[in-house]
Amino acid sequence: MKHEEEKPQILHATNHYLYYPDEEGVPSYLAYGFRPIFLLLAPYLVISMILWGFVWSGVLNIPFMDNILIWHVYEMLFGILTAGILAFLTTGLPELFPGFVPLIGKKLRNVVILWVLGRVSFWFIDVTGVYVAAFFNLAMLGYLIWFARPAVLDKLQRHASLGYTMVAIFIIEAWFFAAMAGLAQTDPMDILKLALGSHIILILLALRRVNMEAVNELMEDKGIDDVYVSRPPLTNLAVFTIGLFSIVEFLYPANSALGWLGLAAGASVLAITNDYILKDKFILNQPYVIYLSLIYVLIAAGYALMGWAILDNKIENVSHFRHFITSGGYGLAYLMVMIIIGWIHTGRHLTSNIYTHLMVGLIVIATLMRGLIPFFEQHAQTLYLLSSIIWAVPFIIYAKVFFGFLMAPRADGIKG
């Protein structure tokens, strides 16, 4: 009974709303950073993913790009990442640094427009050229770094790693555009692989914070009396091995040492899931713990399989297995952040239901279909198409479940 009475309590994650700016007439969808982004990101992911699926299975042709594969990878990495960072930072920073004024209203709208311009300039790159796309996309990331400066300037340096990683990503993105514009001689695909490593590092660093909030919120909600601590050393080990793997892959893509590094990266990412094993309570049966740990499992599987492919001298399979990291871990990380923020920061309790199970399950299925293509070569075309469609479905479900929340004021009446 006691548990029931505690339900209407103010959520843990509301302290920072005390510093909400008093701008007048802010529509609900601009009331907090994540709202417009998720409203745009879900349909964008659905449409672009299905389009890419048609392209890869040969159903559709896009004549307006001369280097489809490279641009596909670019957009799936940087286009989506900037949206993800924007949502994460605008929601997370006010929480990590009390007193930080949230980005809302007109200012938020302008930033979102900048992101949209980046997408438009990307899809019309053959018309507008590389420089325009480079300008808008780099401006977006540059703005985000500027926005995150308190994290880097913080005396205690608690979250500075996020800032430094973003600066590294900015440099890599600039390098990529330079290569595409012919200013640098590096193979753009190599730069993108390096970029993926840096993105995964950023995701691991961000996920550590998301995990702490989500899992503790969940345990408080369910009356589980224990504390979840995501220990930095485990994440740091994973960051180190992934960083090493990415750099060595960039320099010596087929070296056998890289194979061992891939296996090491896989093991170190899997090691992070040890945090979920608490001292007193068992939480591995909680749906959100399972969802979140699946992100690590998929990323780990990706690195380990890539390592195995290299040691087995089957380099051609590496890019298939990489989809465990991209479609799998990366995609699921975005989905989880969208779901968790979608519940908690619209003033609701972190809830799991048939929809959340379905969303996570479909991502995992789509990843397995895409990543295991080397074992089912004869069905490759079907698997390309089906996996991209199945991957897109969770974001359709997301729109159905969460768009109502994102368009309406917070359920608990707090501003934001």
Added chain:
Amino acid sequence: MKFALKILKDFPSYLWSGWGAVASILLFIALWDVGNQVYGDLVLPSPLETFKTLVLMLHDDAVIAEIETTLYRASMGFGFSLILGSALGLLAGFFATASMMSRPIVTILVGMPPIAWIVLAMIWFGMGDETVIFTVIVASFPIIFVGALQGTRTLDGELKEMAESFNFPWHMRFFDVYFPHIFSYVFPAWVSGLGMAWKIVIMAELLATSNGIGASLAVARSQLDTPTALSIVVIMIASLMFIEYIILEPIKREVELWRD
């Protein structure tokens, strides 16, 4: 019984906590691979080649026979040290004079390099099982002896008094008061003694016998067969790590909790 169940219950999470260690071992193997690329196959065979040789070796009956010989010697030597070391150590711990007297002797035993023991043992016993077993005993006995001695020396006098004033029957007094405390000291000493025994047995075999994996290592050295030499090293390390970290460490952790 409850104790065994708790170890079994914690075992999966213990095993899962090893991923970090696996990662750092794999990083080390990557470094080994780099070493192979820099110095060539003769100096340092690649890890992959070593593991392939290893698999071949483990399917070879002759190699299995060598491993069995070594296992026999190590377990004989370790078994003697375990029984002798624990018994004498526990006994010495009960008497202040005996423990005072035995310490310098243990210091001498520990301080004497095993290689010197091997030379002496070769003179005394010739080239055979006895030399190896003797060397293993002198190397691991002091470790176990000191552990057992500390176990009885550090027994809490107040606990003893309490047990007496409650008039515990002797079996309760032993199993619930003395045993857990003593065991929490003796068991870790066994673990380190075993590690020592396993290392010494190879060294003694390499110098003093014509069979066992230590001797195979000597043969591999004389034939410049680095893949085989490394495979033997991998067998040694892997078996020790398996026994120590998969079997004994979970028990040791549980046992050490009893100290406080």
